[in-house]
Amino acid sequence: FRLLRWTFRLTYLSAIGFVGWVAYTVWVQRNPNDQIEPDPNKKTLVILGTGWGSVSLLKKLDTENYNVVVISPRNYFLFTPLLPSCTTGTIEHRSIMEPVRNILRHKRASVKFYEAEATKIDYEKRIVYAKDDSEIKGESVEAEVPFDMLVVGVGAENATFGIPGVREHSCFLKEVGDAQKIRKQIMDCVETASFKDQSPEEKKRLLHTVVVGGGPTGVEFAGELQDFYMEDLRKWIPDIKEYFQVTLVEALPNVLPMFSKQLIDYTESTFKEEHITIRTKTMVKKVTDKTIEAEVTKPDGTKELEVMPYGLLVWATGNAVRGVVKDLMQQIPAQKDARRGLNVNEYLVVNGTENIWAVGDCAVANYAPTAQVAAQEGAFLARLFNTMAKTDEIEQQLKELSAKQAVAKNGDRDAILDEIEERQRQLRRIKQIGPFKYSHQGSLAYIGAEKAVADVSWLSGNFASGGTLTYLFWKSAYLSMCFSTRNRMLVVMDWLKAKFFGRDVSRE
Ligand code: FAD
Ligand code: NAI
Structure with a gap:
């Protein structure tokens, strides 16, 4: 009885402690302290972008050491790993967004934020040209922002390889707006296919989603869409059952090239079970409003042109360099051989410069363009700048x-x-701060039907796994990586909502 009483007391005290901690965290979050005002005698540090690299830098930067200015067309941080789930409404987009104002307002010294796009970086004059590209414009639309130090963290844009029709007819999957557009178009295709007197051929076309690119973005989206169909769409709109089809098109001989062979095979067999068609060795060459034209390499090595009708086309063929970065590369002679982004040294300094650093997808440091790399680079720069x-x-x-x-x-x-x-x-x-060293934690991807694949670095070895347990690991890993407690709570609520009530099939 005494043990029971003590257990009860301890549980009671821990519960009070936990509630107290949550209340304190919320109070601190809602009531930020006054901030130190910028000191004109200090150096001006301009940071471009509010993605993985820049926000990770801002999180750890002692802002009182510099006059910090952040310029980005997005006044929020986006947790991209859960973006594919927003395309079907499993997660609401606002649950994975964190306002940058919240982040900046909790820093010790105030930070200026301009919601604008950097249109040009003048390396010689040390000026960033910024333009307000939002819908509402004031008298001041363009401005010059001088810098002593500059961090370029503008990410990358969608690669289209100049293939005709891609920009006009397909949906990308990089930003919140892309996920919202896809969500709307899925329901538009379904409702249009169900319209009176629609022919079977037209139904088949409208309900055929083609995903181009068998990298993790394409695979995760295909898995999410098939889940949506299996768990919700076919129940509420049974008429579409015979016609609904998802096809994943990939130019290489297999999907997910960065994963081990075992996990590639597992993904391909899972897709087969889920009735998702994979078309490998199929390179899309042209896109029209209703079809794609692809060059298919047959087993005997011959090539054939195939036309595939589609209702929704999602284009996920990787990254391309942004215009503002290309322009900066052209100003610096040491960057003349750079192709995929700004070449940086082991301290992430842009080669050929002294006061410009680059992080994330716009920097080439021999690592894959992932959130993991960008976040570690940002954290490294914060340490470097605090030390400096x-x-x-x-x-x-x-x-x-x-x-x-x-x-x-x-x-x-x-x-x-x-x-x-x-x-x-x-x-x-x-001064003992060493160069940047990336520590790879592993790769994770959701493949649909409550299964995920993981290549995880563990105890100086590699551990590959796929299945439902890996899916639970995927969920907990991404939940713990969410930016804030608020994000975590919203994501959990969205998952529960989708589980209990199903996804919302209304078209907004
Ligand atoms: P971003 O996070 O893209 O941020 C770029 C920032 O720059 C944005 O704020 C943008 O608005 C801003 N910007 C753009 N142009 C300008 C300009 N001209 N001036 C100023 N600012 C500008 N990686 C993983 O490791 N794990 C995953 O599970 C994973 N899942 C992903 C899922 C999807 C759907 C996508 C698209 C990517 C995923 N990635 C994942 C990759 C990861 O998101 C990127 O590698 C990461 O976002 C790169 O960070 P970044 O800071 O370089 O760029
Ligand atoms: P990706 O570059 O990884 O894959 C694009 C794929 O498209 C390639 O396999 C390529 O062969 C194919 N392709 C290119 N042109 C084609 C054409 N014309 N026709 C058919 N196929 C074509 O791109 P993705 O998936 O957008 O990822 C970008 C980056 O973000 C990668 O570094 C990736 O690792 C990272 N990422 C990581 C995720 C994760 O870890 N879960 C999730 C999403 C992205």
């Missing part, structure tokens, strides 16, 4: 101490010398 600020401060103190020592009397001189030595020791310790 401390170094500047100590060097200034050393100068002052040396001047003092020169005029000091004998007795005082020894004390000053001790202080100088202490500062020099501090400086040596701080």
